Amino acid sequence: MTYTQQRPPMAESSDELRARIPGWGADLNPRHRPAVPMERLDPHPYGAVWDFPERQPEKWPRERSNEHAFLTPVFGTSCPPHGAAGAIRKLAYRRYSEGRAAHWLLLMAADRIDAKASTLRTFASRRPANPITETGIIAELKYHGLRSRRGQQRADLVHQPLDLLIVGGPWIAAAFGAYRLVRRIRPARARR
Template sequence: MAYTSERPPLAESSEQLRARIPGWGADLDPKNRPSVPKLQWQEDRSGAHWDFPERQPEKWPRERSIEHAFLTPVFGTSCPPKGISGAIRKFSYRKYSEGRAAHWLLLLAADRVDAWEHHLRSFATTRPDNPITETGVLSEFSRHGFSSRIGKKRADVKHQALDPLLVAGPWVLVAGAVFSAVRGVARGFRRRSPGNSAG
């Protein structure tokens, strides 16, 4: 069982593994391993002072991989999942194995959603996010942005054409949506105003 101090049993014997996998067990002979003294099995098991580690208290339902029977004894608590991004993360852990691409793609999507949740939350404060200064786009004009890309073997040159779309695109879309919403509300007020009523 995972998380115990006992050595886990092999699913197959050494002979079965050696017959099935060419080269398996090449380091079984202690002469082939310079670190053998450190790896020798102790009679008092692994040297751990516990049979099962003390479990960290779970203050809220934590996400865990479906490969695990239960939550690991120790886990992080600095960023509890919340909002839409938290729901996406919980769904990813509940539905897909860590060996599936869908699991990691959902977690990447949750990170993007989380970033936008924070952007939108910032507009309710006295210091909202500023995409012009915080994305570093001004340094492109003051720090030799163009000349640093010509004749250099930079890896990021290949995706440069997409950068404006990926960085500025979402901000432009949100600004367009806000503009359309404000214009729609303004038109609605104009239609309802007394001066525009039919006589």
């Protein structure tokens, strides 16, 4: 058993598996495989039929799993890591293997931080984010979104109430925080 002191059972032999499972190993004999006439049992003698391509130059240190010796010859450069999200991504790749949950949780946290930072950056621009249009609320009302879901066996109906909370919750919390801040600042100005 896993996580106990007992020794795990030994793997069964082919004969034992064949006796226990009807039809097990039916494709072991190449004559019984449907793809044999087209199946190449003798691949190219040295594997790949191409030479290692010229490596793309690295303009900055890229994230690379610690399980691999080097980066792939070609990699994306459109979104270099930056800010707090970039530092978290670098930490995830430097410290944790891809087989660890911490690696993926850090990457997800970096994505969330990046998404929130980009939303905050839009408020400093001439075209700030508009939560009403960007979340699809207008399209839901205009194109009968609720009616198309009612009476159906759709999987998204289960998490639909949570979507309102997840998407709208931060905006409502931010609006409430701004309201409280304005109420706190206004009496302070009135006293002057």
